[in-house]
Amino acid sequence: MKTSTEDKDSTQIxxxxxxxxxxxxxxxPLGLGVFAYGLVFGVLAVQAGMSPLQAxxxxxxxxxxxxxxxxxxxxxxxxxxxxxxxxxxxxxxxxLLMGAAMRDWLxxxxxxxxxxxxxxxxxxxxxxxxxxxxxxxxxxxxxxxxGLCIYFFWNSATGLGATMFTLVDRLFADxxxxxxxxxxxxxxxxxxxxxxxxxxxxxxxxxxxxxxxIVFLLLPGKWYIILGGLAGGIAGAIxxx
Amino acid sequence: MLESSGFIFAAAIxxxxxxxxxxxxxxxxxxSRIAPTQRxxxxxNHVPASILVAIIVPSLxxxxxxxxxxxxxxxxxxxxxxNLIISLLTGLICVSLLRTLIF
Numbered sequence: 001m002k003t004s005t006e007d008k009d010s011t012q013i014x015x016x017x018x019x020x021x022x023x024x025x026x027x028x029p030l031g032l033g034v035f036a037y038g039l040v041f042g043v044l045a046v047q048a049g050m051s052p053l054q055a056x057x058x059x060x061x062x063x064x065x066x067x068x069x070x071x072x073x074x075x076x077x078x079x080x081x082x083x084x085x086x087x088x089x090x091x092x093x094x095x096l097l098m099g100a101a102m103r104d105w106l107x108x109x110x111x112x113x114x115x116x117x118x119x120x121x122x123x124x125x126x127x128x129x130x131x132x133x134x135x136x137x138x139x140x141x142x143x144x145x146x147g148l149c150i151y152f153f154w155n156s157a158t159g160l161g162a163t164m165f166t167l168v169d170r171l172f173a174d175x176x177x178x179x180x181x182x183x184x185x186x187x188x189x190x191x192x193x194x195x196x197x198x199x200x201x202x203x204x205x206x207x208x209x210x211x212x213x214i215v216f217l218l219l220p221g222k223w224y225i226i227l228g229g230l231a232g233g234i235a236g237a238i239x240x241x
Numbered sequence: 242m243l244e245s246s247g248f249i250f251a252a253a254i255x256x257x258x259x260x261x262x263x264x265x266x267x268x269x270x271x272x273s274r275i276a277p278t279q280r281x282x283x284x285x286n287h288v289p290a291s292i293l294v295a296i297i298v299p300s301l302x303x304x305x306x307x308x309x310x311x312x313x314x315x316x317x318x319x320x321x322x323x324n325l326i327i328s329l330l331t332g333l334i335c336v337s338l339l340r341t342l343i344f
Contacts, residue, residue: 081252085260086260095265224295237284
């Protein structure tokens with residue numbers, strides 16, 4: 001891509017229903033993958049001692065797959081509220097970096113639209129949207145639409161998993177059976193390919209990958225994502241500026 | 242659950258929701274208040290692909306030949322078709338076939 005920063009600044013960012021619909025539809029394949037994990041969460045939540053209503057409330061408000069599954073590990077009759085909050089925050093730290101990367105779309109919108117859209121940001125809808133943004137789409141409605149798609153699938157799956165958990169448990173206890181555990185890896189690989197602009201990126205990607213791998217081996221949770229992303233960003237800043 | 246658990250549950254939900262929302266909104270909140278220098282712009286330009294690399298690498302390192310071949314096929318499909326859904330389906334079909342063949 002050869003657009004200069006001046007060009008980007010002068011272009012108008014819009015936020016339309018059409019863009020939202022486009023984001024929603026493009027995200028459906030990812031939504032189906034999220035659906036499978038939502039079923040698993042619903043089943044495990046009931047097994048961990050939550051009522052179906054509580055599981056649903058959690059998916060509607062906290063709305064964070066990895067964080068919610070990790071919260072189940074801590075779920076007990078006496079809820080460790082502080083530990084739950086800190087765990088969820090640490091697991092979701094990567095979203096700080098992801099939100100910042102949506103700058104070109106979101107700083108030009110009215111704050112209401114920006115901060116409403118951000119509530120629905122997930123790894124999946126973010127990855128799709130950031131690629132769309134880099135491809136030159138000017139409709140930031142895409143970001144909200146794709147987020148709402150994931151929200152819809154995650155919540156309907158939670159409800160189904162939590163209420164019909166004995167049946168669902170037998171069918172979907174292990175998403176690996178259907179190859180669905182690989183679905184997200186495949187999507188992220190394809191999106192990464194679409195980000196390819198030339199060999200000069202190789203050192204940046206190598207640094208990001210090595211840091212992520214090392215952190216993955218050393219630290220629990222999702223620290224590898226934020227630290228790998230930071231390392232790559234810093235390497236890129238040193239390379240380019 | 243115990244009687245007081247309703248209140249504790251509500252408190253846990255409110256705090257966890259706040260924690261996730263702060264991480265979602267905080268990055269943009271901070272970046273929109275910092276002057277966009279060239280170096281910051283270069284940093285942000287490289288973050289998306291770096292995060293994708295950081296997600297992909299650990300999800301593959303402890304896997305076997307089925308996943309490696311499927312990952313390669315997904316990448317090849319993405320290069321050839323530039324289509325996300327075709328690439329995803331290629332990866333899924335490869336991984337399910339190879340898992341049944343290899344194991």
